[in-house]
Amino acid sequence: MATSTASPSSSGGVSWRKAPFIADARLRWGLGIGLGAYLAAAAGTLEIDWLRAWEGLPRGRQFISAFFPPDMTSRWNEIGEGILESIWMALTSTMAGIALSIPVGLGAARNIAPPPVYLFCRALLSVFRSFQEVILAIFFVKLFGFGPFAGFVTLSLATIGFYGKLLAEDIEDMDPVQAEAVRATGAGWFQWINYGVQPQVMPRMVGLGLYRLDINFRESAVVGIVGGGGIGATLNTAFDRYEFDSAAAILLIIIGIVLAVEYTSGLIRKRVQ
């Protein structure tokens, strides 16, 4: 039986089973078997040369051991500069991105924007979101030349796509009655947003802003690898010169900063609930 059924069993009790997710038994089994067959076939096409993997092991160990001990000192100037540039990029692009995403996000909320504005803003957000940061960065490096400005523009646009979409969705999920009550007082549109909408979405938006700062810092390393400046450029140079100990130092610092940002954002988020 495809649907859940209750039928008296021989012992006189009643048995019940949860209805399966896919009601049609043939479809359910067909999908299961098909998926298994596909996995088996796909695994068959993978060529793994176990001998090569075995021979590679010592080289891998050598490579990893080249990271130790991490060397903070010999390239400290470049590392310090890169880190500062990355932090600067992360902060400015987060702020600029959030500032720009507020009007777009308001426009992309179905419950407060008129349909043409809604469609336009949604389309804008989809465009920003459809390109991964690295692709945007390659484009902007070509446009503005190497350096942190290209990275800043990249991360700002990515922030608009991320933050604007989440802001719009949070506004769509708000309690309409609270906003209605403010509208009924004769408040103007901006006052209505400020009193009726903003308090409802603020805590989540603060949290997301901090989360985005964290993302932007990490992305600044990636963006740097394609020429967008920041610590990524330094990291790339270190790899190119086979200075794995300096690269290790950079990686450790990135991990440290990400942890610190995460910890502080957790503290702040707790306070703004």
Place this chain on the structure above:
Amino acid sequence: MLKMSGLTKRYRTGDLALREIDLEVPDGQVMALIGPSGAGKSTLIRCINRLVEPTSGTVFLNDIELNALHRKGLRRARRNIGMIFQEYALVERLTVMENVLSGRLGYVGFWRSLFRKFPRPDIAEAFRLLERVDLDPMVDKRADELSGGQRQRVGICRALIQNPLLLLVDEPTASLDPKTSRQIMRLICELCKERGLSAIINIHDVQLARIFAERVVGLRMGEIVYDGLPDRLTPKVLTEIYGEEDWETTIGGEKTGGGDAGENEGDDEDAGPHPEKERLAGMI
């Protein structure tokens, strides 16, 4: 005076919520609007301040035709219409004071309201109202820290600080316990008396309507099926509004109209002077 004629609302889904409503509410009258869920009570009061746009018909408040107004005029007109909501509709994350002062948004410019720099007389009035409803110690508490009755009193302050001509009240007691319900209804009615406000109160509780309103209008399927004094609400009338049911118990035997007659709710409520009544009597 509020005057509606031929007021009709058809929702986009095709449901006809109001059919050609003609209704006049004179100044200073407290009118209860009763009727089953879905009868169009909420739609009716929202068509007055145009939180819902009526499909056709006119609404006049004194000599202003509300449904002909555009943005700015509508904002101005809304200042004269206070609204009290079911489930309070306070902005939960704003403080009590901010919620009350939000009633002044129609009068105050954007920048002042953004920085919460309201004019002194507004702030003084807010304190006076809060003191009146006994919430002055709660000024800086967040609205979501208050109990139901307290929240509804903040809602009342928010409506009154608008200095309105008319109060629209949407199920003010829907989520309150019986005692608090009566206190809130009493408060609303007394404030209307003192300020000469007219009010339309949507209410599910027929007993409360009978106790507190001067006039009862019964709505069924978007049409007025009763308009008269509360003590004329006979089982026959209630059957016409709500459908077949044993209404004798709701009406409470022979006792009709005014006072707290029809309820058995414990002695502390009815014996002796009401603490609320006393406190409220000397106010404003």
